[in-house]
Amino acid sequence: MTDLALLIFQLLLPVALAPLLTGLVRRIKARLLGRRGPALVQPYRDLARLFRKEPVLAFNASWLFRGAPYVSFAVVWLAMAAIPTFATTPSLGLGLDLIAIAGLLGLARILVALAGMDVGTSFGGIGASREMTIGALAEPAMLVAIIALALVAKSTALPDLSKAMSEGVGLRVSLALALGAMVMVAIAETGRIPVDNPATHLELTMVHEAMVLEYSGRHLALIELGAMLKLTLYLSLIGCIFAPWGIARDAGMTALAAGAGAWLAKLAAGGLALALFETVIAKMRVFRYPEFLGAALLFAILGVVFLYISQHLK
């Protein structure tokens, strides 16, 4: 019974908190730039407004266009649910490991890209094509990073991963490299600077925004919420692997509360780091992506090699 309650809690909490995280990042960024910035709850207001508004569909939009926001949101949500955020036991991590999460995020990307091409505008096409390009570049780095982690944990299931990482792995160059790779992949996948700019609406620099240009009303709300959730997902993922402290291993109330607190702290720290990073760096050209993500792949492979060596010496 508690399991079920916990599961529901784990499902709902990230969705509820995702806009807050986005709001936090925006706020910090604004502050860093010397502006006052919007309220922390501004994303909630935006979403609510979008839900109220009348959705407008292009004449030739198909069922795929209408369905994609729901399914892609559900996909990200499912992936989120598989990550041990504050507790391991009831998570779906048993059925969906790290590779499956990567796969689910791929599905979400495909759905949104297809929706972008549905209306038949050139912006949709440009967005979809670039989004899939980024995905293609990010995936190898992600997978090799997973290999590095699996070398430590002997597992790809997140609860095991997080457990193994919390049990005296210590500081290692190899894991730092894997972390670097993972962070770079996360930046690319969540459409943050320097790969994409979530705030821009300047046509030729858009990737994600270009794809969802035709959406409005509740469809857009779901897409936006999905994007926010994805950011939460990546921060939680990195948190649960590289900062596996505080995650509850049992259903005890104290442990759970501590876990939740730790998670919130991790999210906040992650948001702060992201805002800092985005403030000091500039967006790069489209054809610089291969260099950025190639570096991620290189980091990940180096991580694997270092792990081989350290395990061999042990």
Added chain:
Amino acid sequence: MSGLAFDIAHLLGALVLTLSFALLYQRRLTAAINVVAMQAAVLAAAAAWQAVTRDTPHLFATAGIALVFKAIAVPLLLHWLVRRMNISSGVEAVFGVTLTMGLGVGVTALSILLVLPLTAGETILLREDLAFALAVALIGPLLMIARRNAVIQVVGFMSMENGLILAAVGVKGMPLVVEASVAFSVMVATFIFGVFFYQIRERFDSLDVSRLEEMQGERQP
């Protein structure tokens, strides 16, 4: 075999080979025909001599065929053919005579080198005969290669065949020599008919390339 018998057989064999070289040397068609006729006559004599000394009467038949057919009938026929078809009597040589002769000497040397060690257990006569015969048989094709003319190819073939018959005659107790010489004669006759009926004056490889292409069936546009 007595010394004299051996000497005569040896002489005849050597004569056949010498005539082969004479053939290589010829530049005129009619002369070549005459030489090959002479070679056939010597061959007939050699066969007859073997028939006498070895008491193998069937070799007389071989000798007879060689004399009547190859030394008399075929050369007459060839002469008639040359006149009848207005084949020019000059023979276009591909290689110079010197080179041809040189090749002939080489071939002869090879024959001797090949045959003599092979037949170590045989009589001296047979060994020599065989070496000469092989040389003659190889000089025949050499002539065919070295001259551009249909009739000279018949002559070359006849010379080659003379060599073979010489060898067959020399081998003691070789059966079917008569049959072989008959078969060869038929072949030669067919050759000549070929030349005659098909009016093959020259080889098709005359320098006229356009004609060549027309003939090959392959290069038609």
Added chain:
Amino acid sequence: MSDVDQWTLIGVAQATFVGLAVGGCMTNRRPVLIVPLYALAALTCVVALVAALGTLLAPDADVVTRRVLPVGLPDIKSHLRLDGLAAVFLVIVNLGGIAAAVYGIGYDAHTTEPARVLAPFPLFLAGMNLVPLADDAFTFLVGWELMSLASWLLVLTGHEQADNRRAALVYLTMAAFGALALLMAFGALAGAGGGYTFDAMRRSTPSAAIATLAAFALLLGAGSKAGLAPLHVWLPLAHPAAPSHVSALMSGAMTKVALYALARGLLELAGTPQWWWGGLLAVIGGLTAALGALQSLTQNDSKTLLAYSTIENIGVITAALGLAIAFKASGQRLEAGLALTAALFHALNHGLFKSLLFLGAGAVLHSTGTRELDRLGGLIHRLRWTAPLVLIGCLAISAVPPLNGFASEWLVFQSVLDATGLGHWELKFAAPVIGALLALAAALAAAGFVRFFGIAFLGRPRDAVAANAHEVTPAMLAAMAGLAALCLAFGAWPGVPLEPLGRAAGMMVDPSGAAGRLFVGQGDGRTAWLAIAPHGDLTAVYSGMVAALGLAALTGIAVGVTSMASRTPARRAPAWDCGFPEPNPATQYTASSAGQPLRRIFGGPALAARDRVEMPPAGDLRPATFASAMRDPAWHYLFDPLIALVSRTTERLNALQFLAIRVYLSLMFAALIGLLVVVAVTR
């Protein structure tokens, strides 16, 4: 089911195939026969499928039955053997066969010369059914070549077009190359004594050199048929040239039969496998996968695109197979079983979704008459049923959960993770590279199929043919729907097919020991259909059911909550397009523009891809032009030079036909003299 029944079924099926081929010859004059012949072909495939499933699903893993027929090579006869591995491939072949035949009912009614398809079609199926059953080299190669020969005729169906004839020529020549290579492999394994039965080869212990020689020949022979780079060049030519249901069979089934040969040969026949064969194979597989996916992404012809994607998937399967060999050679049986299971599962899945996609491309071709992506668009509105079915195929091949393509790629990745634990440092270092290549291939495939579906089915029609497309016949839809349903089912419950596949794989990697129980995780503790846990504990689990049902439930919640929160009905309006909507459909992204970023990033080095834009100076009224060119490196570096070499040699040698008799005589004379000299010298 007793084995008598299975062999009877197989015998009946093969005889029916031959009969159907004879019947197929008559369809030019009697087109009315087309439908019954296809229906009968589908039924025959069902019969063969039942026979194969009988072995595959038998609870005792080592069920192996044999037959010896009094035909074939004298003194050796024709040996047949049905075991788990053979049964797996028979299932793949016959599933594809059923779909293709059912599809054919609706597809082939209007061709001018139906006999060109209907006569070889059953023979093609017969050949593919014979190869996995063969248990001696001769029978194997007869089946193999029958398969090539029949599919060659099928490629020639559209023989009026020069491109198709060229494709057929390249195909058949490559097939002959492959067969010769296999022949040599079998020759090496059989030895000078002529032990051509596979049993004799299993018993013999060839020296390492011979085994390696045979393994290389096998790799060349089976690899060329499967489409491993750089021997893949025939595949993108031949597969698209055939009628679509045949393309589906060629891509979905025939390439798998080639992989069967590779698996059977390297794991069982070629003596004790050596670790580096596996490593080499895995690297080749990874490279093939990445190259295939990349090429697929740059094609503008729907069926060529699918053919390149086949090359990609063959690469994935080969990589897993290579890992299986490496594990087996290192004595890691459990991991070997897992890798082989992954290969088999991906082969099965690829058979399903690639057939589905080829049938879908065929439906598009059927209703629009074109394979050019740039003339399509908006078909989702016209082909109401085909579109979702093709979408399922696209998602499956893009390896995303909850579809079957993900389940098998997940297993392959698990094997790659295992490979990091291999003893040889070469293999250890290769593992992350192979993993990266496979991940790149999967992601490129996803990009490629987004492009394929997006250009063909989404957007606005780019041409009248697309605007006027019509939905295809029920039989064609039924074939696609069946395959799509299997893709979904195997995605949601991968454990169901994996259990028998794991048994079959277990038999191959460890025939002596606890056969079939090597690949555990099913049956004990957790129910097989709920999740797959290859290592038998909790370290790596994937539950297709959680993914599928979870996704369905969460989508339902999202829809439900949203519809409660927001009741305003949607309004239709012109597209927004940043305020400047352009009615001309030519302004949409085209197939080549959709592939441009990746073509530019990877294509430059790998495919010599060049985009050339000619922008006239200001004031010049000429239109700007864009040209995109690329060249398959295999043609450029390997086959073109070979063809040029043959051409030059023949040109030179041809003079030999036009010499004078004299010269021929001198050749003869010289040869005689030469031989005499040789004899004189060697004496």
Added chain:
Amino acid sequence: MTTLLVVLGVPAAAALVLAFIANWRLAAWLNVAACAVTLAASAALFVAERPAPGGLLLVDDFNIYLIALTAFVALTTAIFSATYIAHEVMHGRLTPTLLRFYHAMYQAFITSMLMALSADNLGLMWVSVEAATLSTALMVSLYRTPAAIEAAWKYFILCGVGIALALFGTMLMYLAAQPALGDGMAAVTWSSLLAQAAKFDPALLNVAFVFLLVGYGTKVGLAPFHAWLPDAHAEGPTPISAVLSGLLLNVALYAVLRFKMLLAANPKALAPGPLMIGMGLLSLSLASLMLYRRRDIKRLFAYSSIEHMGIAAFAFGMGGPLANFAGLLHMTMHSLVKAAIFFTVGHISQVKGTQRIADIRGLTASHPALGWALVAGVVAIAGLPPFGVFTSEFLVVSSTFARQPLLALPLAVGLLVGFGALMLRLHHLAFGQPSPNASTGRSVGLELSLVPVWLHLALALVAGIYLPAPLVAWFQSVARLLG
């Protein structure tokens, strides 16, 4: 013995009779009838008592099926010839006088081949092969076109020289045998030679074999003695091309193999293998490459015959039970398939009025029966299953690779190159938009004249799947003798 005499006597008598029959239609069918009787008699050989060895004639495991094969192909070719010449006469390419000559020569040719096959006496064999050369050379020139005459002339000269060399080789063989067998017939009788071969002087045997290989090898069409073959096949009447390729080459190879057996029986003799392997490979590679530039359809398949004789020679050169078996099978299958191809090609050139490959296209579309027959024939000759050529190539390539991988490579490359060339031409001939028919062309349906084609291909097909036990037993006993 009587049966064998009937086999030899019927065609000989028919040759005499046909020389005097002016009505060519009657002659054509008499020709068929004579061949049918010959075939029946040769079939009776299988049950008849074999003659005691040592005489002029011999029936053993080696020649018994070759005699039957020769009689069979002679019959089917005669059937094909009957329809072929009808068309040629109708279009004035042949006159009744020429046909009288043609039919007589046809039977004479068959007689000489059967004689060569059944000869126990090496001299008789030599005379028969020469007679076969003469009779076919005359038939090659039947059309009297300049090209035909040149082809016949080339054939005469090259094979004449070859045959002369073979005689010299035979003499050397006698010389080698003389010490063991004494003077006279025994020393030229094959069966007694074989019994005593171990006692012969190996050095003499070697030289003898060189002459015999060059001599009879010319007739086999082995490179570099092959020059006569493509032209003789291309310029003569097609039935003659069929028997040349299908039968004469076999007979010549048979003669070579008889001598090879003698060498194999002498342990000290130089192994003839390397010579045959070398020539086989040379023929195979040269012919494969030459196939690419052919413009004449009959010359194309003539080169393919050289290729296949090369394969057979290679197989015999490799030796051993498997390769020898393969070689024997290959000879047989090549006869059947190549004859079938020439029948088809004869039809095609009559339908299209040309032998130029460039002018023949799309046969499967315009003439399905002919086109598919050609496809089946080429597929069979290219060594694809389920035809018998595949079985032999399977054994040759695989057994070679098992023993000498380095030799198998050029073999495989040669096969592949030849395969590519044949398929290149086949795609052109059989597929694509059909080319126009000749105005004087004949119409072809499923008529009697195509029966031989299908009969041959069906036999090759059956052999590809199942070889009857007696045939296997003969092949194996011969393979043992071949060493």
